[in-house]
């Protein structure tokens with residue numbers, strides 16, 4: 001389970017007279033185990049910055065994050081071990097094959113060769129990676145890179161999963177496969193958090209939705225709760241009403 005409490009993050013203005021950018025402003029939410037939690041918001045809403053604080057890449061100016069009850073400030077190493085992360089920059093090593101990319105992360109997590117090969121076989125089959133698993137990743141398509149980065153993130157079977165815009169740039173079939181995969185992880189009891197600016201995506205997948213705009217949580221709840229909150233029977237209309245605009249929320 002991941003709990004974010006009152007997160008705030010500002011960045012200094014780049015120019016001499018530029019005001020600081022408030023990227024995340026008092027963001028709180030809980031992502032329970034066995035559920036898919038979606039962070040939905042338009043470009044620049046603060047989703048990536050929030051996620052970076054969840055997975056310890058950035059330190060909040062204030063507020064806190066805990067993963068399975070461990071505070072990121074107290075034991076960031078334990079938090080990282082409990083997390084599988086697909087960052088916004090996928091960061092796949094070009095000189096390595098997909099298999100070597102996954103193996104490298106497995107080694108960093110201290111898996112034995114036998115555990116690792118078994119896990120790579122499982123992940124490659126689930127994510128349909130067999131035909132490019134042993135190719136050098138230089139020249140991979142966006143989908144192949146994303147799949148490699150996902151497999152790498154999950155090699156140590158983490159309980160909590162954070163995916164930043166996982167379906168960005170993926171074709172329809174790959175997106176369908178990935179949705180099925182996220183549901184399977186949820187059904188196996190994992191805590192799954194992902195971000196998206198696409199309403200339909202979040203509506204199709206999420207048990208809980210956190211709507212973020214201008215660095216703030218505008219609403220949080222199950223799809224039914226959000227419909228009720230906005231007094232709308234259609235989830236898309238509810239999103240638009242809760243966010244105050246439909247700008248930037250479509251594919």
Ligand SMILES: Nc1ncnc2c1ncn2[C@@H]1O[C@H](COP(=O)(O)OP(=O)(O)OP(=O)(O)O)[C@@H](O)[C@H]1O
Nearest residue numbers: 011021023041042043044045046047048049050197
């Ligand atoms: N390192 C940084 N330095 C300065 N400003 C930043 C930095 N990172 C993010 N920001 C600013 O913080 C705000 C939130 O950005 P963030 O990337 O978190 O949004 P997002 O919701 O993930 O957007 P997108 O959907 O476009 O990826 C934006 O105004 C962005 O320009």
